[in-house]
Amino acid sequence: MKLTRKVTAMALASMMVFSMAACGGGDTPAETTTAAAAETTAAAAETTAAATEAAEKDAETTAEAAGGAGGNIGVCIYKFDDAFMTTYRNALQEILEGKGYTVTVMDGKNDQAEQNNQINNFIAQEVDALIINPVMTSAADQIIATVKDAGIPTVLINREPTADQMSAYDKLVYVGCDARQSGTMQGELILDTPNKGDINGDGKVSYIMIQGDPENVDAQYRTEFSVKALTDAGMEVEELDLQRGDWDRNKGQEIAQNDLAKFGNDIEVIFCNNDDMAIGALQAIQAAGRKVNEDIYLVGVDALDAALNEVVNGNMTGTVLNDANGQAAGAVEAMEALLGGKTYAAGEQSIYVDYVKVTPENAADFQ
Ligand code: BGC
Secondary structure, X not given: OHHHHXXXXXXXXXXXXXXXXXXXXXXOHHHHHHHHHHHHHHHHHXXXXXXXXXXXXXXXXXXXXOOOOOOEEEEEEOOOOOHHHHHHHHHHHHHHHHOOOEXXXXXXXXXXXXXXXXHHHHHHXXXXXXXXXXXXXXXXXXXXXXXXXXXXXXXXXXXXXXXXXXXXXXXXXXXXXXXXXHHHHHHHHHHOOOOOOOOOOOOEEEEEEEEOOOOOHHHHHHHHHHHHHHHHOOOEEEEEEEEEOOOOHHHHHHHHHHHHHHHHHHOOEEEEOOHHHHHXXXXXXXXXXXXXXXXXXXEOOEOOHHHHHHHXXXXXXXXXEOOHHHHHHHHHHXXXXXXXXXXXXXXXXXXXXXXXXXXXXXXXXXX
């Protein structure tokens, strides 16, 4: 883009010189005067063209500083085969391309070694900025050291490293959500039911917890804070089972199916760390002849379209909006700030987008 604009400015200048010279001819004084005048005009034209070029260059510099069109952006997603991250990456790509960036999105295939290669390739290609959804949060130190070494402004998304890890590089920022908030909201959805989750009235809420990948802070906090909301409200709780479903619908279905066979009507609540696992759990609930909101409660997180439909239909008690569009917009904004030269001080490198509680009353707002 920069090159094209320069060529156009230069071509314009030489075309003007050429047409002015074509007006000249012999050596008579009048002709000489005309020729001299033409030269002066041509020189003025060149000056104008040069000024235009300089102005354009300034505009480009400003645009670049503001992270404007024309940059090459490398995006690494932990795996494409993840329902929520599919919505997220589509939003990210649309926003970036809409702003004129050239975007390459890579599938880490849930393999950190594969993602490391992708990051190294992006660095070799000299991308202007990176947006990375790490495969493993435990790899954060290594990822941060790599991008710092290459001096590439980087936005981490979806899997939050510690503030201490991020403090190693001031051109790095995390954009995501505070997962504690989503856990608390899941607990509140249960507290908002007529019996506060104690369907059989035995004085305690008996639940199973279907966890995401426990390496991920979202899974840890949602597991902890959903139950904490109940106990903070004075409810007694009983954990019948806690198993990792790795954010996966099929695993959610299997865990729920086994637990429903094992614990039967003792299960009053199924907490799922995300909607995809909740949709799987719903299949098991329906196969077991149970009815959500009558003899069992079911909550998820993300507000995937499929889950919003089930909330509206009464087949899920509720979910929590994990704002993919808001986070994608926030990630691009932070990336542009970094491209514009902004640095982030230690302890100020996490930017959070709010979660929103979703019930049958407001689910349509998010569909
Ligand atoms: C989402 C999950 C997703 C995970 C991927 C979480 O924030 O709720 O649906 O699988 O991120 O890291």
